[in-house]
Amino acid sequence: MPFTYILFREGDGGPAKLSLYANKSCTEQLRKIHGVSVIPPFRKSRLDGIVTVEVDVRDRTGRTDTASGSVPLFKYKNDNRIDLAERTCANAE
Numbered sequence: 660m661p662f663t664y665i666l667f668r669e670g671d672g673g674p675a676k677l678s679l680y681a682n683k684s685c686t687e688q689l690r691k692i693h694g695v696s697v698i699p700p701f702r703k704s705r706l707d708g709i710v711t712v713e714v715d716v717r718d719r720t721g722r723t724d725t726a727s728g729s730v731p732l733f734k735y736k737n738d739n740r741i742d743l744a745e746r747t748c749a750n751a752e
Contacts (some may be wrong), residue, residue, distance in 0.1 A: 661685030694719030708732045 665680045690696070701714040713727040 661688055698723070705732070 661682060661684045663680050663682045665678055667676045667678055668674075669676070695716050695718050698715040698717055701712060703710060703712045705711075709729050709731050711727055711729045713725060715723060715725050717723045
């Protein structure tokens with residue numbers, strides 16, 4: 660399944676929101692269909708509790724693009740989930 664439902668919570672005790680999320684399988688399928696590859700290395704930084712990941716990509720015609728994604732760290736309690744969030748940002752772009 661290329662999509663997963665994720666329950667997002669805003670802050671402590673806030674309302675939850677159910678969202679349809681394009682997972683890694685979806686990203687891989689789209690990259691294969693459109694001939695997109697990631698140009699290593701991707702860059703990441705942490706500043707004021709926010710992780711930002713920037714990645715360069717190239718399609719089969721040679722066109723390149725750069726995309727970035729940011730995730731606030733207050734939502735994550737341990738480093739394993741922070742690393743997962745960083746990788747998810749990079750893969751989703």
